[in-house]
Amino acid sequence: MLDWHFIAHYAPFFVLGARMTVIISVAGVALAMIVGLLCATVLEARVPFVRGVVRVYIEVSRNTPLLVQLYFLYFGLPKLGFVWSAETCAIVGLAFLGGSYMAESMRAGFDAVPAVQKENAYVLGLSRWQTFARVMLPQAAGTAMPGVVANVIFLIKESSVVSAIALADVMYMAKDLIGMYYSTYESLFMLIVAYLVILLPVSLLGTWMEKRFDYARR
């Protein structure tokens, strides 16, 4: 049913595509985590004014599709003078979308730490930064971890959309091969295998991380 010669010949293209998917995802997820942590910290520390900006950002980012965000970044913003490459747009888009999801998960983690922990840390003479870094963050990480892992997988899946702004990821390769050779089965097969190869290790690593960082129950 499958033409294995075809698969052997074109598999390297999917390896290249998978590399693009991984690069975009890793950069996007890393930036999203930084944005998410900053936003969650701002919400947690109740910084005036900035908190309102963060709230608006979270609502806008969560309620619009990534494809429209990407089109806006890639085709719309150049009219305002911001000309970015497709790679930059994809990474910024993923970070913009993922930042709000990460912020929500991390804020849930902070909310789960009882207020008495913070009070005790102050009483023991820890500074605000020490309290945050040594007391709040480790405990919040355990509760936030399942949500963060789910977001990472969600963002890798969403990264398939970047093929729409002509980035050669796995999705793009599959579409190209179907269009050029009508090799529907082989292309879709390689597409499925590529995503399984990328996503299954992430999912397994995530399960391990959830156990590793579960300080509350260890």
Place this chain on the structure above:
Amino acid sequence: MADDVAQSRGARVMNTYLVFIRVMPQLALLFIAFYGFARAWNWNLDATGACVLVFVLWGGAELGDLVRGALVSIPAIQYESAYMLGLTPWQTFTRVILPQALRRLLPGSVNLSTRIVKTTSLAVLLGVVEVIKVGQQIIDAHRFDYPQGTLWVYGVIFLMYFIVCWPLSLAARALERRWAD
């Protein structure tokens, strides 16, 4: 509960289906339905049909997971008490379990509906003439007499999705807060 689910063959088939649908990107599912099904079974699905099929299958899988979560969250004592009072299994399910499960299910499913609305934007990549495609046509028609169009058209589409999804998100959050137990 997990062991019970794994026991029957039907449940195992459903589990594989759930895992596959949820691990694949939605765009990949759209491609499988649009290009793969046409070749495999000679289904002459148009792009809209393929999208509807995928959103039914994917949304169903996600909703199924939410329903399972809601049912599992009902404590066993609710079943036991209902049986003690002499209710039949059917009565227990419809009068005791379902009302409680629905309450826990609703916020998540409203959230899922916003995700489905957002995911429908992918339909343009199969060639469905929806809001993004119409936007692109407007941009192309005025490429030379109004080159700034891309910014405004994509901005308006951005806003349109937000206007549809935001009230749903607010409703989901309000339900969550009201029915938190």
